[in-house]
Amino acid sequence: MTNRLSAQMAFLVEADRLKTVLRGTTLNDGSRRENSGEHSWHIALYAMVLAEHSTRPINIDRVIKMLLIHDLVEIDAGDNPIHGDHDPAEMETIEQAAADRLFGLLPTEQARDFRALWDEFEAAETDDAVFAKSIDRVQPVVANLESGGGTWPAYNVTQQQLETRVGVKVRRGAPALWDHLSGRIADWFKSNAI
């Protein structure tokens, strides 16, 4: 029991560092960059509120757990903004090593369960993972719209790139969310054309 709890506490103490990983997007008020800890909270809440908009049958409790752990690897690997330039293969190697180390802090069978949930999220094949990915992708778009375009100008994002990199993934799990935002997105790009 003591060894188990020590291992669990070591994991939770290490997890604290996710609060120092800064993302490509800002808070809705634009005051500062968002960190991956508070982002993880916000998208878990997004999933809880928006579950009914999944077009596939989902287990919302699994989706929430997936979203709570989905970014932990960034403690070692850092955040990689979707509109940034990084080598996907290299990133995957780094994130796999991060997952080995971080989930490996937990007691054996718990480490295996958490890792399986993270692998499922990454693979984006099951209904739960597809919806989780939709939620993870849509929240930064709302943050950018709320903060007057947010970090889109800094990354020179075009409306077409936003559709390809983000819209397609949001639509896969929850098309109603993308439809809901599409008018505001079109307006923003019309007003801010380069």
Place this chain on the structure above:
Amino acid sequence: MTNRLSAQMAFLVEADRLKTVLRGTTLNDGSRRENSGEHSWHIALYAMVLAEHSTRPINIDRVIKMLLIHDLVEIDAGDNPIHGDHDPAEMETIEQAAADRLFGLLPTEQARDFRALWDEFEAAETDDAVFAKSIDRVQPVVANLESGGGTWPAYNVTQQQLETRVGVKVRRGAPALWDHLSGRIADWFKSNAI
């Protein structure tokens, strides 16, 4: 559908402000004060990892949801550190009004469900709520221990006060967690006696 989704999005946009509410404790590394958004993520993860240490039968999925929404009222009411001085009756009035406004942004039946879950957490009577409270109380203690005492000196907290205000509540739902930390707590107060 559109009205429903607009209401849900308005709630999620408003929730973003929880990331700007600063708490009495710091990150584990002591670098800055923790905000209530990232705190809510961390304790949801704590609950997910430590569920087995509840002495009562719990539904961990309900506990996690409870913890994701438990601090939202702070958007209007602010954070009230457990070792700070505030009038509990006055605070309750303010938090009830905050709950009316914030959960009231959601579609009617969803507002009712979220409010019921928050009321249950606040009442701290059901097994799920008792465990959720234990988790909410234990995480700042770990943060204080990790950061060399954290904000205990600033609040002039004695070991006895920590036992009465925090230990009792952690023990109620998950005594193993308090037992696990008690040696480190005793050591800290021995080394830092006023």
